Amino acid sequence: MRPVSYERARTVGQAARMSASAGAMPIAGGTNLLDLSKLEVETPSRLVDIRQIDALRGVRETTEGEVRIGALVSNAELAAHPVIRARYPLLSRAILAGASGQIRNMASTGGNLLQRTRCVQFYDTSSACNKRQPGSGCGALHGANRMNAIVGGSEHCIAVHPSDMAVAMRVLDAVVEIQGADGAVRHVPIGAFYRLPGDTPQNETVVRQGDIITAVLLPPAPPGQQFYRKVRDRASYAFALVSVGAVVAVEDGRFSTVRFGFGGIAPKPWRVEAAEASLKGRAVSREAVRDACDMALSGAIGRGDNDFKIPLAHHTLAAVLAV
Ligand SMILES: Cc1cc2nc3c(=O)[nH]c(=O)nc-3n(C[C@H](O)[C@H](O)[C@H](O)COP(=O)(O)OP(=O)(O)OC[C@H]3O[C@@H](n4cnc5c(N)ncnc54)[C@H](O)[C@@H]3O)c2cc1C
Ligand code: SF4
Numbered sequence: 001m002r003p004v005s006y007e008r009a010r011t012v013g014q015a016a017r018m019s020a021s022a023g024a025m026p027i028a029g030g031t032n033l034l035d036l037s038k039l040e041v042e043t044p045s046r047l048v049d050i051r052q053i054d055a056l057r058g059v060r061e062t063t064e065g066e067v068r069i070g071a072l073v074s075n076a077e078l079a080a081h082p083v084i085r086a087r088y089p090l091l092s093r094a095i096l097a098g099a100s101g102q103i104r105n106m107a108s109t110g111g112n113l114l115q116r117t118r119c120v121q122f123y124d125t126s127s128a129c130n131k132r133q134p135g136s137g138c139g140a141l142h143g144a145n146r147m148n149a150i151v152g153g154s155e156h157c158i159a160v161h162p163s164d165m166a167v168a169m170r171v172l173d174a175v176v177e178i179q180g181a182d183g184a185v186r187h188v189p190i191g192a193f194y195r196l197p198g199d200t201p202q203n204e205t206v207v208r209q210g211d212i213i214t215a216v217l218l219p220p221a222p223p224g225q226q227f228y229r230k231v232r233d234r235a236s237y238a239f240a241l242v243s244v245g246a247v248v249a250v251e252d253g254r255f256s257t258v259r260f261g262f263g264g265i266a267p268k269p270w271r272v273e274a275a276e277a278s279l280k281g282r283a284v285s286r287e288a289v290r291d292a293c294d295m296a297l298s299g300a301i302g303r304g305d306n307d308f309k310i311p312l313a314h315h316t317l318a319a320v321l322a323v
Contacts, residue, residue: 008049012179012212018048020181020210026050029106032115040125041132067218071110078109090226090245094168097230100237110213113166117159118239120144130156131201146305152266157201161268162239170269171245171261175217181210194268224249224257227320240264242313244320255279265313272296289321
């Protein structure tokens with residue numbers, strides 16, 4: 001059996017310093033980290049429990065008009081928060097489309113953004129997986145890949161990011177606040193937070209050893225109706241095959257504001273701003289929507305089991321945009 005030490009941090013600075021050594025990992029709700037540790041996919045030697053840190057709690061409006069969400073705010077609390085429900089219903093709906101009530105009670109905002117892929121070979125330590133063991137190959141490229149990516153992947157990895165919340169955050173242009181082990185705080189737009197796999201699929205985000213996510217900041221939402229549509233194998237308690245989050249406003253029969261992002265099809269929440277821009281000012285029509293879908297999904301490649309995701313992503317986006 002591998003020895004694992006466990007400590008509680010009382011402040012963000014303490015948590016960051018404790019997490020700075022190789023093998024140390026922060027733990028919040030534990031709903032992903034403990035599962036992965038039991039399977040020896042993750043092998044932390046030191047667990048730094050951050051759940052006692054009050055500075056990571058709470059949802060509050062700032063004087064700049066943003067909403068600040070503490071990294072420890074549970075998925076359940078965030079989805080039910082009156083400000084989120086009133087101003088960012090897309091985020092509430094995305095969270096409620098994920099996991100189960102029990103898991104949402106435990107799962108935290110920071111942990112949700114950093115949850116690992118559900119690629120089956122990643123979870124199976126007897127399979128080749130460049131993300132789990134760099135250089136070992138990718139068992140999904142020519143193996144079971146029904147849940148895997150159709151855009152954004154590489155010949156080294158075609159995993160998808162499984163978070164529903166992250167799709168909503170991406171559409172809402174959230175900013176992730178991170179404190180490093182040296183005490184420095186940086187703000188990373190969520191569009192720059194996730195990395196594409198390229199030839200280093202083990203590097204999934206800009207988070208470094210010793211970094212603690214402290215909060216997520218939401219700017220005021222753009223005008224328009226907000227949507228989150230998730231297509232999955234069961235009505236609940238299943239990860240997305242394809243999901244679409246969107247904010248859409250129509251004036252005089254023409255699109256005025258359009259933002260949309262996909263989940264379940266790429267290694268990160270997939271947003272193509274040029275496709276959104278192509279709709280601005282166009283009359284709402286099947287042709288306009290089809291053109292935007294084509295642009296958003298250009299270059300999509302199926303790898304066998306996941307071929308169905310290409311038409312499914314088109315249809316799901318078209319259904320959302322048929323406002
Ligand atoms: C059965 C099941 C079904 C699920 N279905 C869905 C679903 O449909 N949609 C969906 O989006 N999610 C789903 N999830 C995933 C779930 O939402 C995540 O497991 C959860 O959000 C992770 O949060 P956590 O606080 O438990 O993270 P943890 O497991 O504690 O941590 C996850 C990772 O984040 C790191 N971490 C945590 N907090 C911080 C921080 N503040 N700073 C730096 N690092 C940090 C940890 O070191 C670890 O690497 C499901 C999970 C399960 C078990
Ligand atoms: S797709 Fe990525 S996570 Fe899945 S087996 Fe290949 S390298 Fe591993």
